[in-house]
Amino acid sequence: MPVESIRWDEDHATILDQTRLPHEERYLEIASPEAMFEAIQRLRVRGAPAIGVAAAFGLYLGVRDHRGTMEDLLRQVDEVAGMLARSRPTAVNLFWALDRMKGRARELAAADPAEPVQVREGLLEEALRMLEEDREVCQRIGLHGLRLLTPGMRILTHCNTGALATVGIGTALAPVFLAHERGIAVEVYADETRPLLQGARLTAWELQRAGIPVTLLCDGAAASLMARGGVDLVLVGADRVAANGDVANKVGTSGVALAAQAYGVPFYVASPLSTIDLGLATGQEIPIEERDGREVTEVGGVRIAPEGVRVHNPAFDVTPHRFITGIITERGIVHPPFEAALRELVR
Structure with missing residues (x-):
């Protein structure tokens, strides 16, 4: 791969800050949906496919620490997705990725309404799946x-x-x-x-x-x-x-x-x-x-x-x-x- 724009590292996303190029190859740790919103809006991460994957990680980061009921978790999924969707209006991959994540959350919730933790873990798995899929799509x-x-x-x-x-x-x-x-x-x-x-x-x-x-x-x-x-x-x-x-x-x-x-x-x-x-x-x-x-x-x-x-x-x-x-x-x-x-x- 010529260069790596975004990856997942244990408990956070890491992005190459493209606003610094070509003078500095600097990577940023993104550990909250607010930080991901800023990174997308300010073009630290850019390009329609990369924005979609970044938003998926941002949504997971917004709910990973949730400890309430399943109903509250799904409400928070929608709120975080709505916030991230406002970062940039044109690239449809952003909305495609967020809709896919919301759909996965509801699918997992319907399968086992008593296990919010499975929804949270499933959202990370979905974001990682999207990352791998994009690599295959590009190829x-x-x-x-x-x-x-x-x-x-x-x-x-x-x-x-x-x-x-x-x-x-x-x-x-x-x-x-x-x-x-x-x-x-x-x-x-x-x-x-x-x-x-x-x-x-x-x-x-x-x-x-x-x-x-x-x-x-x-x-x-x-x-x-x-x-x-x-x-x-x-x-x-x-x-x-x-x-x-x-x-x-x-x-x-x-x-x-x-x-x-x-x-x-x-x-x-x-x-x-x-x-x-x-x-x-x-x-x-x-x-x-x-x-x-x-x-x-x-x-x-x-x-x-x-x-x-x-x-x-x-x-x-x-x-x-x-x-x-x-x-x-x-x-x-x-x-x-x-x-x-x-x-x-x-x-």
Whole structure:
């Protein structure tokens, strides 16, 4: 595994604080749901799959010391889940993981109403199961995506979709890691990904650390690179996929998709099934997180914009399905028309 973003250590979760990268590789011990809420909200742990696993551990941490009745325990499960759900609104894996944990708690409670301890222990087991499942899912996404890669291929990516965004080898970067492992030479162009520079701080660091050739470029340079024939394939991740195949991903993704279509470059999204939200008909229904304007007006704590200027800072945008060549999942690659194909995958 290129890097470990989150793990469970006896009585607490340990996460790699991604706000410190690339300057410092610092791990944090998370022993309460409040600390996990802060870690998710502040992007210390980030990436849709990793957020889901982190939230599952956070829910367990919120009830592990409960000593009341089963009714009180289930009420506390709901309260902790509700609190964690408010940390970030766009990544559906967060809600998927919390719903799964709540469902498991009720399943265990129904099986033995007199044993709250079994519910608590079962929740930790479920969170650990989700961690292992994500590793397997990433591997499968990588194997399916590997079919798209050929020696010498030049791949453009936006934001970070490697091991830092998951607990496995990543989503959109999973095929790249597997290609490197198998001796298939590919190179990656990484958008810097303003305003929080996940491409510059995380993707470039992660790929360089793994020995994979990577070139960093400004977000605004991606289109001109494609225009010159410098990109063979675009691979990006997703925080939520609507029923029709519209995809929410880090802001700037839709612009990359538009340029890819204009210049005839295949544009693929890599996404686990847990990111597919069939409850939303189109991407227009996906809630888009609006973040602090200081992320735009400051870099490294240094102001780069006039004092008092208004800021528009959405964390994500929506790429319409018509610009997407295919979606890579753990069960294979689907192509348009997406709606029927996605429903078939998740049923």
